Amino acid sequence: MDAEESLRERKRRESRKAIAHAAMRLFAERGFDQVSVADIAIAAGVAEKTVYNYFPVKAEIFFDEAGDILAELLAAVRYRSAGQSALDAVATFVAGRREWAAGRRPEQPTSRFRQLIADSAALQSQQRLMFGRYETALAQLLAEETGVPAGSAEPFVAAVALVGVLRAAFETSAGGQKPGRDQATAALDVLAGGLASYAVAPQ
Amino acid sequence: MDAEESLRERKRRESRKAIAHAAMRLFAERGFDQVSVADIAIAAGVAEKTVYNYFPVKAEIFFDEAGDILAELLAAVRYRSAGQSALDAVATFVAGRREWAAGRRPEQPTSRFRQLIADSAALQSQQRLMFGRYETALAQLLAEETGVPAGSAEPFVAAVALVGVLRAAFETSAGGQKPGRDQATAALDVLAGGLASYAVAPQ
DNA sequence: CGTAAACTTGCCCTCCTGGCAAGAAGGGAA
DNA sequence: TTCCCTTCTTGCCAGGAGGGCAAGTTTACG
Numbered sequence: 001m002d003a004e005e006s007l008r009e010r011k012r013r014e015s016r017k018a019i020a021h022a023a024m025r026l027f028a029e030r031g032f033d034q035v036s037v038a039d040i041a042i043a044a045g046v047a048e049k050t051v052y053n054y055f056p057v058k059a060e061i062f063f064d065e066a067g068d069i070l071a072e073l074l075a076a077v078r079y080r081s082a083g084q085s086a087l088d089a090v091a092t093f094v095a096g097r098r099e100w101a102a103g104r105r106p107e108q109p110t111s112r113f114r115q116l117i118a119d120s121a122a123l124q125s126q127q128r129l130m131f132g133r134y135e136t137a138l139a140q141l142l143a144e145e146t147g148v149p150a151g152s153a154e155p156f157v158a159a160v161a162l163v164g165v166l167r168a169a170f171e172t173s174a175g176g177q178k179p180g181r182d183q184a185t186a187a188l189d190v191l192a193g194g195l196a197s198y199a200v201a202p203q
Numbered sequence: 204m205d206a207e208e209s210l211r212e213r214k215r216r217e218s219r220k221a222i223a224h225a226a227m228r229l230f231a232e233r234g235f236d237q238v239s240v241a242d243i244a245i246a247a248g249v250a251e252k253t254v255y256n257y258f259p260v261k262a263e264i265f266f267d268e269a270g271d272i273l274a275e276l277l278a279a280v281r282y283r284s285a286g287q288s289a290l291d292a293v294a295t296f297v298a299g300r301r302e303w304a305a306g307r308r309p310e311q312p313t314s315r316f317r318q319l320i321a322d323s324a325a326l327q328s329q330q331r332l333m334f335g336r337y338e339t340a341l342a343q344l345l346a347e348e349t350g351v352p353a354g355s356a357e358p359f360v361a362a363v364a365l366v367g368v369l370r371a372a373f374e375t376s377a378g379g380q381k382p383g384r385d386q387a388t389a390a391l392d393v394l395a396g397g398l399a400s401y402a403v404a405p406q
Numbered sequence: 407c408g409t410a411a412a413c414t415t416g417c418c419c420t421c422c423t424g425g426c427a428a429g430a431a432g433g434g435a436a
Numbered sequence: 437t438t439c440c441c442t443t444c445t446t447g448c449c450a451g452g453a454g455g456g457c458a459a460g461t462t463t464a465c466g
Contacts, residue, residue, distance in 0.1 A: 008432055008443070015444090036421060047446045052423070086401035128331040142401055153371040153386035154393045158401055160370065161394065164363030168356040183356035190357045191364065194397040198289035198345055198361055211412070211463055218413095239452060250415045255454070 016054050016064075019044040023061045028112060032062060032120040059126035062116070069097070070134055073166070078141055086142065090162045091188045094169045098184075114170075134163045161191050219257050219267075222247040226264045231315060235265060235323040262329035265319070272300070273337050276369070281344055289345065293365045294391045297372045301387075317373075334370060338362045364394050 005013075022043040026035040037058055041048040055061045073093055080089035101110055117123045139159035143150045168187045190197060225246040229238040240261055244251040258264045276296055283292035304313055320326045338359070345351075345358035371390045393400060 006433080011432090012444085037423090038421085049446055050444080053444075053446095056423085058422070083403060085398070085403065087398055125328045125332065128335060129328065132331060146400055153390040154400065156371045156374070157364070157367045157390040157393050158398050160367030161360070161364040161398060164360045164367070167363065168359045171359070187356040187360040190360050191394075192397045194395045195288070195290055195361050195364065197349055197357065200286055200288065209464075214463090215413080240454090241452085252415055253413085256413075259454080261453070 015044075015046065015050070019046065019051055019054055020061055020064045024065075027062060027116055032059075032116055032123050057126070059122050062123055063126060063130060070130070070137060073134060074137055074141060077138065077162075085192075086158070086162060087165075087188055087192055090165050091184050094166055094184045098169065131163055131167060134166070135159045138162060165191070218249065218253070222249065222254055222257055223264055223267045227268075230265060230319055235262075235319055235326050260329070262325050265326055266329060266333060270333070273333070273340060275300075276337060277340055277344060280341065280365075288395075289361070289365060290368075290391055290395055293368050294387050297369055297387045301372065334366055337366045337369070341365060368394070 019040065023035070023040045026039055026043055037051050038048050040061070041051050044051070051061075055064070073090070076093040077086050077089045080086070084092075117127055135156070136159075139156045140150055142148075142155035142158050143152060146155065148155055165184060165187045169184045222243065226238070226243045229242055229246055240254050241251050243264070244254050247254070254264075258267070263270075276293070279296040280289050280292045283289070320330060339362075342359045342362035343353055345361050346353045346355060349358065351358055368387060368390045372387045
């Protein structure tokens with residue numbers, strides 16, 4: 001069903017990509033908030049309404065490429081090797097993504113990507129929305145695994161913590177600190193240890 | 204410095220409260236998105252511009268009352284009794300808030316508050332922003348406690364997990380499930396146990 | 407009392423987003 | 437091929453969030 005793609009579907013996919021590509025180029029040049037949807041439409045050679053046809057919200061364009069990490073993360077946890085903890089699965093996944101990100105030509109350096117987000121409240125909001133979706137989906141998965149009713153606190157908190165590892169890997173590396181692999185494992189250790197490092201008040 | 208309050212400061216505080224109060228009443232009646240800033244201005248007897256003077260973003264009005272929980276949470280962790288873990292401090296804090304919320308007359312039932320949030324994407328976004336601020340502030344506090352450089356992954360992940368307990372207490376009780384105290388302790392156990400419940404793949 | 411600082415307000419502007427309807431293009435049936 | 441149906445595109449319009457600026461008003465203070 002992949003081989004068979006109607007003209008219409010192909011064009012639609014191409015249009016989507018064209019819009020996203022043109023938009024990302026403008027974003028990288030000027031910053032997210034300094035690019036209007038009208039600008040994007042002109043750059044992509046379509047009407048403003050068409051842009052909204054593909055992306056109901058402007059900020060979605062920005063995360064269009066990076067958007068399917070959710071499915072990968074869920075799969076990494078769901079189909080983790082027997083005997084592996086969910087925590088390990090996430091850590092392994094993060095490490096894998098990191099290598100992947102490092103191994104491609106920096107047409108758009110990751111640092112620039114992060115900077116654009118840091119400079120725009122709208123993008124930060126959208127990013128939080130995405131992480132929230134990760135949490136919800138992961139919580140549901142964990143609830144199924146453990147047979148706990150969906151919506152319970154346990155899987156929710158666990159999911160939040162797991163996605164926290166992902167967020168830590170992304171956000172803390174912004175400061176240009178350690179390679180990042182250390183960060184992920186450190187975060188993992190904190191969680192696996194039951195937050196033992198914060199067990200006692202300092203005074 | 205508290206006793207001495209200039210006329211200007213008093214008026215400003217009253218104006219702020221008047222705007223917030225009028226706005227909350229309208230929100231409760233019609234829903235957040237169905238109330239424009241112009242409506243709020245009229246209801247509060249001020250100009251639309253003045254509303255923006257006090258609240259640069261409309262959604263901030265909604266969380267104005269509940270907004271200072273951050274300071275309390277930080278204090279609860281920072282000044283926790285000697286020998287108490289950060290995790291316990293958060294759990295205690297959540298339990299305390301819950302009693303507090305239950306013990307006051309429901310002029311605006313908590314359920315309505317949650318429902319309003321659930322019905323508005325803008326409010327959800329603002330709520331996530333607030334929780335994000337909690338995470339950042341808490342991460343900084345934990346970094347100081349443990350002497351780790353600010354911006355490290357460990358305190359960040361720990362903070363995310365701790366705020367996760369808070370979020371779980373708020374969000375999961377929405378379904379009208381257990382009293383809530385159970386939820387908080389359950390979440391706490393999951394974290395304290397190092398996510399042991401999710402240690403092994405089910406297959 | 408008079409001046410400086412803070413606050414309010416009106417006016418205008420841009421941008422995001424949704425609704426509606428007309429036109430253009432692809433896809434399938436006769 | 438031709439006709440018709442569906443999908444996309446586009447234009448036009450409208451409403452609401454916010455920002456900038458300047459005039460007018462109120463408070464603070466010497």
